[in-house]
Amino acid sequence: MNKWRLLPAAFTLVATTAGAQPAGPPGGGAPPPRYALVHAGQVLAVPGRRPEGPATIVVKGDRIERVAPGFIDAAAAGVPAGAAVEVVDLRQRFVLPGLMDAHVHLRSEPSFSRRRTERGDRNTTTPAEAAVNAVIYARRNLAAGFTTVRDLGSDDQSVFAVRNAINAGRIVGPRILVAGSAIAVTGGHGDGTPWDQTADPAVRLADGTCDGADACRAAVRYQYKLGADVIKVTTTGGFGSNTGLEPQLFKDEIEAIIATAHLNGLKVAAHAYSPVAIKDAVRAGIDSIEHGFLLDDEGITLMKKAGTFLVPTLSASYPPPVFRVPNPESVALRNQYRAFERAYAAGVPIAFGTDAGTFTHGDNVKEFELMVRFGMTPADAIRSATVTTAQLFGIEADAGTLEAGKLADLIAVDGDPLADVSVLRRIDFVMKSGRVAKRGGVMQDSLDYLPPGAPFPP
């Protein structure tokens, strides 16, 4: 398994730029590591266990060195003399791992498309506009406490560019796992080819549109070639496309897509409503079912046995999407089948995902409130957005908890989210990879992370 190609490069670059001076110290050698001592009133180091505190999270560079009881100083933390050290005062705060959203679309949101429509523009976001949007919306996701997000389908290469700029330290934003264009069949949900260019091979490849196993293998390989971290496939119709909710792929097509992605070490997320399509995808080895509203009992059994994750995206349907045509049918179906409640009760792993982009970026946190409203405990909802998402992404060795050796991705709130998840609406502090992005409720950096004239990291 090709373990998330994003990680090693991202970490190397963070380490390179963290010292700030591109030329390096006199005499050569790596710049001394920076330390941070995060004094936390309470810390939920491992979601699912009990919070502890007071405690000090000792951060060296981009990683957590250890979590020590009490508020300790640099000497007690073992910081070498002369090393840069910052003490972060969160003694009145509740600290938890950075949140993760398994389902966002960074290239747009309703406010943008609505403004365009009101101006009378074509209701199409150009790739250039999408890239600017993605910079802004990625930053907003980070400000909302999401240190890692998965972009599940953006119809151009804009989000690849934004991911790369964030990894290179050029702009601030969450870690992004990018799917590129969703793989879809002609006329299916996710077929974004213009009606008169549906047969153009170049247009089809760029859009991820394919028919037949071989063409679908090529479509997956093309997104991999562009740098995809994950593959998204739309196996049924959806509310946004008026193509119904039934299966749109033959078994050999879904099997070819999943096998090709797995061959390249990429996980596959399936947009799926119909229970038949869900089960076909699970039997073919899909990693996550997105939405999954019509999930039946057999599907639940199969998912539990295979360890397939459900990404419920309750936020997208409840309340209804505000873009295009508001769709009460989506809410009615969700409430009729209660797939989330039934899957949770059965022990199917639930990975937090919202479909932000079909609603305002930064409002992702409302998913927590919906999960709790539909019967999940706050502790399980937070675990779903940290430990479980990390497992789904395959990054559990690096993220999801605040333990020695993990990336220093952490957030703080004023109040106990285990008692009331709505306190997550007000994120006071964000640290990503050991760097403070938000403090006292205010984002700390301008859009440009590097000093003017600094060379791009390699």
Ligand SMILES: [Zn+2]
């Ligand atoms: Zn989506």
